Amino acid sequence: MPEWRVKATCIRTAIKDCEVVLLRTTDEFKTWFCAKIRLLSLKTHPFSSPKSVANKVSNGHAVLLTENLAEENRHEINKYSQTQSEQIRYFTHHSVKYFWNDTLHNFDFLKKLLYGINEISVKVPSVFKLLIKEVLNPFYIFQLFSVILWCTDEYYYYALAIVIMSVVSILSSLYSIKKQYIMLHDMVAAHSTVRVSVCRVNEEKEEIFSTELVPGDVMVIPLNGTIMPCDAVLINGTCIVNESMLTGESVPVTKTNLPNPSVDIKGMGDELYSPEIHKRHTLFCGTTVIQTRFYTGELVKAIVVRTGFSTSKGQLVRSILYPKPTDFKLYRDAYLFLLCLVAVAAIGFIYTIINSILNEVEIGVIIIESLDIITITVPPALPAAMTAGIVYAQRRLKKIGIFCISPQRINICGQLNLVCFDKTGTLTEDGLDLWGIQRVENTRFLLPEENVCNEMLVKSQFVACMATCHSLTKIEGVLSGDPLDLKMFEAIGWILEEATEEETALHNRIMPTVVRPPKQLLPESTPAGDQEMELFELPAIYEIGIVRQFPFSSALQRMSVVARVLGDKKMDAYMKGAPEVIASLCKPETIPVDFENVLEDYTKQGFRVIALAHRKLESKLTWHKVQNISRDAIENNMDFMGLIIMQNKLKRETPAVLEDLHKANIRTVMVTGDNMLTAVSVARDCGMILPQDKVIIAEALPPKDGKVAKINWHYADTLTQCSNSSAIDSEAIPIKSVHDSLEDLQVSRYHFAMNGKSFSVILEHFQDLVPKLMLHGTVFARMAPDQKTQLVEALQNVDYFVGMCGDGANDCGALKRAHGGISLSELEASVASPFTSKTPSISCVPNLIREGRAALMTSFCVFKFMALYSIIQYFSVTLLYSVLSNLGDFQFLFIDLAIILVVVFTMSLNPAWKELVAQRPPSGLISGALLFSVLSQIIISIGFQSLGFFWVKQQPWYEIWHPHSDACNTTGSLYGNFSHLYNETEDDPHNIQNYENTTVFFISSFQYLIVAIAFSKGKPFRQPCYKNYLFVLSVIILYVFILFIMLHPVASIDQALQIVCVPYQWRITMLIIVLVNALVSIMVEESVDYWGKCCLSCALDCRKKIPKAKYMYLAQELLVDPEWPPKPQTTTEAKALVKENGSCQIITIT
Structure with a gap:
């Protein structure tokens, strides 16, 4: 503390x-x-x-x-x-x-002054340090106290058992923690030992260790690649980088040198460098540089911008080293319940002291017995018992290919009621298939064409754009890059050639990447009359060199290249990207009038559409000028050339999995970086949005020219007009007619859809609408990685238990922030995700939720059982203390080891139920049904135990027991001849052997088994208990054994357990008491299960209690809100800014 x-x-x-x-x-x-x-x-x-x-x-x-x-x-x-x-x-x-x-x-x-050494130090603690930290856990301290107390009371056997369990638990925990530290250390240690070259004064180079780098150093990127030891911005040359460690994306990325600074948006001078804005020019720590390209005499250089834990990799490691604590109601309630047990123990503690003093017991005995009542009421084995279900669930998950690095999250997954899915690679297949192209000629769309690889198109600007406008590269002779670029390039059948390092070094400029068609596609002669298809007169060798590349930017939604045809004097600029963005940068007269209709037709069918554009550059633009020209100077005044239509198929299992989740009342949300209408179409195809459901698109516009922010509401149904707002990337939005009635909407369900820009505007300017939109938001398109994390947080703020399933690319933040993050990628980025699925399929989601529910229900069952075990044993000892007696050492040992531990670790083996149900397990222990169940079983157990305790005293043969007591002979039973053999034992200074002890021992032993069966729940979250064969076998063996030694005493067993001989009729009486106890306990527990919910629902209805979950309360409010959902083609404006002391106060969500 x-x-x-x-x-x-x-x-x-x-x-x-x-x-x-x-x-x-x-x-x-x-x-x-x-x-x-x-x-x-x-x-x-x-x-x-x-x-x-x-x-x-x-x-x-x-x-x-x-x-x-x-x-x-x-x-x-x-x-x-x-x-x-x-x-x-x-x-x-x-x-x-x-x-x-x-x-x-x-x-x-620390940002500007003192940076420290460039080291991401993950020190692996020594075993001794880990041991001390683990042993100082309050749980183990309490166990140590209990063991010392038991040894003082000569209760060595159970103390030894607890010590063995604790040692095994500690060693297992040490091994797991040590292993995680070593794995994390190995992941980050590689870059710490790298030697790097740094440019000094007068162009001198100095070899230093990477740990000596500081921001401002100019480091040289080696030709043969390296693992980046820091974050650095590229200022000379080009690099091919594998960023899978950070983003989960296995596709190599091309990094280009930082462009010339341009005037910033506010016109206040040069644009400031930002790692996020300029990430296409930034080499991030931990990523692998595969290839470099450089100028002769000017090596590939990068300026160090961030070091150590300030780097992107350092921040990832910090999030793993110092995770946010898991907040779950079950654990809070468990501590509260333990406090209740402590209060009960305090009552027993006081009672024991008073009773012992009144009976003039020695002070040493008083101290031991009063402290012993505490260890009985708060069992040291409780934490181990509570984790049993989690351990078994983790093993079952591992068998089906789901690996877990945070076992405590398994229980939380049992409460998930909303799951966010990434689209590409998660709901749909990873790869894109080229469905066809639709070119534009004379501002009109031609018919769609499926075959792009033919002689008629080889000369077209359209194919030239497909051949050059990409970021593909060859790694070890294999073409590599973005899957979309690969599919596009493979479709035209062209050949890509890159200059070798030797060729590059011989020239005074960067040798360009060259693309050319195969010889069989080249026509023998150029058609003279085909002006529309003609690109240029083909020389003997037809090649196009890529002179300059402006990489794809998710913020700009486009990429472009400058290329030159071999033998041509002028260069060409080609651009591809989101159709709406490309159209906004083209000459209006080159865009077909039906552009928006055609685009909507494709997107509504779920196709991914890419637009192409071209521009002929001026002849005075030389090679060197192109290397220094700004992107904005190239990407304007283009000619629109047409569309590439890519097909992204749903995975086969996607619809079935989403249907299972919907049947279980688990909401599903799509979070993607793709086009909004494409995302809506996929959501309908996979069943996330049902055919009769309405889709309302929220188009949020930021404040501009003194006007406040606003939201335009559109109904995605039939196209009547299109929006040209930049806030939604100028996406074509089909809008429902204004005069359509909202009556059908009140009956059917509705969904909100928005993109990342609108989402950011709403978070900043419409905080009051955020919870309402989270309640029905289903499609979130064009979302950046940080916006995905913000979405998860916004959903959690309205009390949803949020799961996140992604393929690891750009999903790391959301995977870490969600209650249950499931990565479908086995790359290093998944180390930050609590769960990783070996099978790249969303079928892992229902499996995880089922196992989470089973583990959660097991935790409840075990906790209830351990609570009853504590109270039953507590009451047994309290009753016996009243006659200055106690349970014997071997009686304690038999109960604690043979019954409790065996039952706990076998009742936790119930597998998960085979399907998800609409009902969820309770999230906490403080619930009416659960408390009533526990309290009713406590009352029943106390009642029947008290009945046996007081009834035995009323028997005619009862007397204060002594070694020569002959109660068995009073009945003439068949055990009469052996009564002296049983009862003639050594002196009993602790007064263990007596009729009260024997009666309480037998009845309480059966009670442990009775509540174990009553609490071992099956459907709908776990398989029925009779399918848990180990549990059934254990309970049967224990029942038979206890019944056997009760009805047919064995001298050696009775002597070991310190059981005295009682008449046979009393043994039958005890059996009847036990049978009635079992009948009453099971009937009451079944009644609680059946009627508890009904009574609780009626009570809540009578009291009109407000739901605890914010989203449920909000749903009730919106049902009676006539203004919600917003009417079509209406606008909601942000509230005017409140000014305080002459300044505007703006509240933002971060």
Whole structure:
């Protein structure tokens, strides 16, 4: 407890004078941390050294300093140095350093001044440290206390059993934790040992270790590739990079050098570099550079921008090292229930002390017996018993190819009521098939064409664009790149050739990538009259060189290239991308009038549509000028050439899985980066949106020209007009007619669809509408990775238990943030996902939910059983304490080991039910039905145990037991001749052997088995208990054994268990008590299951209780809201900004 430790050992003082800081998170968990203040020594002018140096300081930390700093940064540093003392105060929290700024009087996140070494340090703790940390767990401390107490009371056997269980548990936990640390260490250790070349003064190069890199260094990317040790922006050359470690995307990505700075949006000067905006020019830490291309004399160079834990890989590692705590009602209720048991134990503790004092018991015995009642009421085996169901569920998941790195999440998955799916690669097949093309001539669409690879089209600008406008490259002789580009290039059958390193080095410019058609496609002569199809007069060798590439940008939704035909004087610009974006950059007169209709026809059928455009560049534009020209100068005033239609087929199992989820009342949501109408079409095809359901498209526009933000509501039904708003990427939206009535909408279901830009505007300017949209939002298109994470958080804010299923590409943040993230990728990025499916199919989702429900139900059953076990044994001991007796050591051992542990670990083996049902397990222990079940069984057990305890005293043969008691002979039973053999034992100083003890022992032993059967639930979440063969076998063996030793005593067993001889009639009486107990317990439990929900529902209806879940409460409100859903072709405007003290106050969601 950091808070208590700091407050107990430190005195509160000002931050600038403190030695320890106490930190608390601002989230709902309010977690406390403490950090020690360290001192860092600085010289008067630490940056005066001409080369990178490492100044060693007294505390062992090294500060890396470099001269490669901008003058503006140098000025800031000098200014900072003058205002600081000779020592700088800082602390480290979660691998990030925070420094005290005397000017601002706070701890600043380190960005500009002192960076530290470039290291993502995941230290593998020693076994001793892990052992100490594990042993200091409150659970093990309580176990240690219990073991010491039992040894003092000479209860060695169970103490030894608990010690063995604890040792096995600790060793298993140590092995698992150590293994995870080693895996994470190996994942991040590779880049720490890399040697890199850094450019210094006068173009000198220096070989240094990657740990010595600091922001501002200019590093040289080696020709044979490397693993990036930092985040760096490319300033010279081109790199082919594999980013699968970070994004999960296995397709190599082309990185180009940072373009010339352009004026920013506000016209305030040069555009500022941002790793997110300029990610196509940024080499991220941990990614693998496969190939490089460079200028002669100018090596491939990159400027270091982020190091250590500030890099993209460092942030991923931090999210794994310091995950957000799992908040689940079951665990909160479990602690609350334990507090209740502690309260019960306190009552027993006080009762034991008073009773012992009144009976003049020795003080040592009083202490041991009163403390023993605590260990009985709060069983040390409870946590192990609670995790049994999770362990078994994890094993079953592993058998079906689902691997879990966060077992506690399995229980939470049992509560999932909403699942978000990525589209491409998750709901649909990974690959795209070329369905056909539709070219434009004379501003009119031609008929669709399926075969692109033919002699008639080889000369067309359309095919030239398909051949050049891509980011494909050859890796080890194999064509590699984006799947869409691969399909497009393979469809035309052309050949791609790249220059070798030797060829590149011989020229004064970058050797271009060359594409050419196969010889069999080239016509023997060029048709003179075919002006429309003619691209140019074909020379003997027909090749096109790609001079400059502007990579695809998800923000811009397009890519372009500059190419030149061999022998041609002018260069050509080709562009492809989202049809709406491409159309907006083309000459209006080249766009067909039915463009929007044609586009809508394809998108409504679920096709992915790509538009192509072309422009002839000026002859004065030379090779070198092209390398420095801005993207905006190329991508404008283009000629629209037509459409490429790609088909993305649904996976075979997708509709069936979604149908199963819908039957189980689990909402499904699509989150994709694809076109909105394509996403809506796929949602209808897969059953996410039913045919009769309405789709309402929310088109949100940000504030502009003094106007507030607004949302335009459109009904996607039949096309009447199209929107040209940039907020929805100018996508064609079919709009339902205004005069259509909303009556059918009130009866049928409706869904909201929006894209990423609209989603961001709504989050920022329409916070009051966010919960309403989350309640019925089904399709979210054109979503960026961070927007996917924001969507998951928004859904969680209205109390949904959210699952996320993605293929790992751009889904990492959402997978980590969801309650149950399932990655369909086995790449390294999936290390951050709680679950990874070996089979790339969404069929893993219902399997995970089924196992989660089974594990959750098992946890409830085990918890209820352990609670009853504690109370039954607690009451048994309390009754026996009243006659100064207790259960014997072997009686305790038989109950705790032979009955409780065997039952717990076998009743947890019930597999999951074969199908999902609409009902969900309860999320917490504090529910009416569950509490009534536990309390009723407690009352029944106490009642029948008390009946046996007091009834035995009323028997005519009853007497205060002594070794020569002869109760068996009073009945003339067949055991009479052996009564002295049974009862003649050694003296019993603890008064274990008596009639009350024997009666309570037998009845309570049967009661443990009775409640185990009553609580072992089957359908609808688990298989019936009779299919759990180990459990059934264990219970039968225990029943038979206890029944046998009760009705047919065995001298050796009775002597070991310290059971005394009682008349045969009393044994039959005990059997009748047990049978009636079993009948009543099972009938009551079945009644609770059957009638509990009905009574609870009626009670809630009478009280008109407000639902606890926000989304349920919101759904009730919206049912009676006449203004919701919005009417078609209406607009909702944001509220006017509230001004305070002359400034605008804007509330945003982050």
